[in-house]
Amino acid sequence: MKTVEEIKSAIEAALPGAAVEIVPNPSVSGQHSLRLAPESALAVAKFLRDNSDLALDYLSNVTGIDWPDKVITEKVKVTRPSIQTVDGVEKTVEETVEETRKRLEPGSLEAVYHLYSVEKKHGPVILRMRTIDRTEHVELPSLTPIWRSAEFQEREIFDLYGIVFTGHPDLRRLLMWAAFKDHPMRKDYIEPDDFEYEPTAHDEVLKRAQEHQAAIAQPEAGAGQ
Amino acid sequence: MSESQSHSATLAERPEGWNRPALIQPSGDGELLEVAMGPHHPSTHGVFRMDVALDGERVIRLRPVFGYLHRNHEKIAEGISYLASMPYTDRLDYICPITNNWAYALAVEKLTGQQVPERAEYLRVILGELTRFQNHASSIGFLIQEMGASGTPLMYAFREREKILDLFEKLTGARMMVNYMRFGGCRVDASPAWLDQTRKVVAGLPQFIDEFEQLLATNEILMARTQGVGVLKADLAVNAGVTGPMLRASGVNYDIRKVDGYGIYNRFDFRVPLGDHGDVYDRFMIRLLEMRESIKILEQALKDIPTGPIMDPKAKSRGFRPKPGEAYGRIEAPKGELGFYLISDGGPNPYRYRVRPPSLINLTVLEDMCLGHDVADVVLIFGSVDIVLGEVDR
Numbered sequence: 177m178k179t180v181e182e183i184k185s186a187i188e189a190a191l192p193g194a195a196v197e198i199v200p201n202p203s204v205s206g207q208h209s210l211r212l213a214p215e216s217a218l219a220v221a222k223f224l225r226d227n228s229d230l231a232l233d234y235l236s237n238v239t240g241i242d243w244p245d246k247v248i249t250e251k252v253k254v255t256r257p258s259i260q261t262v263d264g265v266e267k268t269v270e271e272t273v274e275e276t277r278k279r280l281e282p283g284s285l286e287a288v289y290h291l292y293s294v295e296k297k298h299g300p301v302i303l304r305m306r307t308i309d310r311t312e313h314v315e316l317p318s319l320t321p322i323w324r325s326a327e328f329q330e331r332e333i334f335d336l337y338g339i340v341f342t343g344h345p346d347l348r349r350l351l352m353w354a355a356f357k358d359h360p361m362r363k364d365y366i367e368p369d370d371f372e373y374e375p376t377a378h379d380e381v382l383k384r385a386q387e388h389q390a391a392i393a394q395p396e397a398g399a400g401q
Numbered sequence: 402m403s404e405s406q407s408h409s410a411t412l413a414e415r416p417e418g419w420n421r422p423a424l425i426q427p428s429g430d431g432e433l434l435e436v437a438m439g440p441h442h443p444s445t446h447g448v449f450r451m452d453v454a455l456d457g458e459r460v461i462r463l464r465p466v467f468g469y470l471h472r473n474h475e476k477i478a479e480g481i482s483y484l485a486s487m488p489y490t491d492r493l494d495y496i497c498p499i500t501n502n503w504a505y506a507l508a509v510e511k512l513t514g515q516q517v518p519e520r521a522e523y524l525r526v527i528l529g530e531l532t533r534f535q536n537h538a539s540s541i542g543f544l545i546q547e548m549g550a551s552g553t554p555l556m557y558a559f560r561e562r563e564k565i566l567d568l569f570e571k572l573t574g575a576r577m578m579v580n581y582m583r584f585g586g587c588r589v590d591a592s593p594a595w596l597d598q599t600r601k602v603v604a605g606l607p608q609f610i611d612e613f614e615q616l617l618a619t620n621e622i623l624m625a626r627t628q629g630v631g632v633l634k635a636d637l638a639v640n641a642g643v644t645g646p647m648l649r650a651s652g653v654n655y656d657i658r659k660v661d662g663y664g665i666y667n668r669f670d671f672r673v674p675l676g677d678h679g680d681v682y683d684r685f686m687i688r689l690l691e692m693r694e695s696i697k698i699l700e701q702a703l704k705d706i707p708t709g710p711i712m713d714p715k716a717k718s719r720g721f722r723p724k725p726g727e728a729y730g731r732i733e734a735p736k737g738e739l740g741f742y743l744i745s746d747g748g749p750n751p752y753r754y755r756v757r758p759p760s761l762i763n764l765t766v767l768e769d770m771c772l773g774h775d776v777a778d779v780v781l782i783f784g785s786v787d788i789v790l791g792e793v794d795r
Contacts, residue, residue: 201726201727201728202724202725202726203511203512203513203723203724203725203726203727203728203745204511204512204513204514204726205511205512205726205727205728205729207511207727207728207729233639233640234639234640234642234655235642236642236731236738236740236757237729237740237742237755237757239742239753239755241744241753288742290729290740290742290757294639294653294655297655297660300729302729323640323642324637324640324641324642324765324766325640325641325642325643325762325765326642327641327765328761328762328764328765329762336473349468350467350468351467351468351471351794351795352468352471353468360473360476361473361475361476365476
């Protein structure tokens with residue numbers, strides 16, 4: 177079995193211009209993965225399947241992952257001029273102050289593919305792809321044309337995460353019903369409350385209902401998109 | 402369920418794509434009957450629906466509809482600790498809870514690097530093979546039941562299953578919801594009396610298979626109904642991710658017990674039966690032969706089982722927080738490759754918990770196998786896939 181570095185260089189030798197990046201895995205499992213650029217993913221997948229050394233003819237598992245937007249709070253040292261009075265004389269002095277800044281790191285949706293070879297009996301080789309963000313640009317190329325086992329699994333990810341797999345022959349919801357709106361596996365999904373089914377609407381229930389409605393209405397809570 | 406376009410088997414919007422079955426043109430006036438088989442149909446083993454379009458008796462289109470038993474197992478597991486998901490894995494494929502436990506424990510052990518003591522590995526193999534045996538026996542029983550042989554074969558299978566479930570109950574306290582494995586070992590040790598009883602049960606199993614095989618394997622009606630029905634070609638089976646007895650019935654030599662040699666499987670002497678035709682009869686026969694191999698493994702494991710601890714002494718049940726990272730662990734469950742993919746962010750709960758369900762992925766080729774066959778054969782082909790809805794819908 178080749179290492180990820182060898183597979184990366186094999187891909188780059190066969191497909192110049194294909195962007196491949198190694199994602200190290202710090203756990204003891206040692207299952208490192210390759211991140212593909214969505215534009216070249218289909219060509220890389222075809223190469224991995226048809227290359228006689230790798231012969232990754234079996235796609236075992238497709239996983240969706242949600243990486244929400246992160247607000248990162250960091251302390252930055254800033255040097256700025258300030259006017260100070262020293263011994264009765266006003267002077268401009270350079271002063272270093274610590275400032276707390278908040279930075280928004282945009283999130284993304286990720287699809288992970290676990291490949292094995294039935295012919296060579298090796299694996300896993302792990303591929304990953306990321307969308308640009310979580311709301312507007314959620315398209316990834318479907319690998320169903322290469323491995324049919326992705327058919328239901330990509331449908332499931334479309335259903336539960338909202339990744340749109342372009343080129344999928346039959347992209348419909350798999351587990352939720354067709355009229356369902358949201359994507360329940362996303363980290364910011366708000367579960368429906370059962371207050372509507374309470375037999376008597378007493379104060380506590382009404383309060384809970386109000387809170388729930390408020391949570392849904394808040395745009396940053398992200399329920400419903 | 403809404404009547405939306407997505408759940409109808411009408412011909413017009415059936416998508417075309419790579420590696421899909423060739424369309425069958427309706428004969429005569431081209432008038433088709435659309436039938437929803439399920440979700441409450443005796444042959445669907447639970448709540449599962451097949452929307453079929455029929456030309457007379459012939460199946461022209463088939464669309465599986467999932468989700469009736471969906472409870473978002475993966476989301477629930479992300480909200481609770483690692484160990485708290487262990488009893489919930491019992492409820493995935495509730496015919497084989499032990500192997501579900503095993504796959505999950507294996508994935509976590511890959512993530513943390515915990516070692517499993519020798520005796521626990523043997524107990525896992527013994528229970529895992531007993532599970533495989535009773536799964537295959539009842540799966541064959543159901544298949545024959547659906548063929549119209551009402552009662553007898555299924556009751557023969559359930560008689561043996563009952564003996565094995567008694568063993569599970571004696572060891573773990575529960576017949577089905579066993580919650581037996583832990584990360585780095587097993588929950589309770591087997592007493593010498595339990596091992597003796599297991600040896601006695603295992604010694605009786607070959608006689609059952611002989612009887613079962615004699616009853617069924619050369620039965621004329623069974624052969625007429627199953628041979629050449631629901632053929633699955635090897636290259637399509639591999640490409641569509643089909644695993645387990647279904648893959649091997651198509652002649653592909655891929656058994657994860659041999660390929661990965663997880664646990665201590667490389668110590669045992671057993672063979673991997675392979676089919677020639679990939680039809681329903683081969684799938685039935687492969688299960689029968691795998692039961693014989695399971696007995697071989699059981700006999701060896703029961704002979705060699707050592708004494709010693711059953712838990713990794715360094716394993717801790719409280720404050721269990723794997724280091725950040727990810728791992729995919731898989732086993733050869735009775736229905737195919739059962740895998741768990743875990744991502745840890747260093748917290749007490751998994752950041753991502755994914756089940757690779759063999760039952761769901763084996764159904765990818767259901768339409769391919771059913772096209773052109775009669776409605777009555779659909780029931781058989783579906784039965785030969787051997788699914789459990791608790792795992793399909795999760």
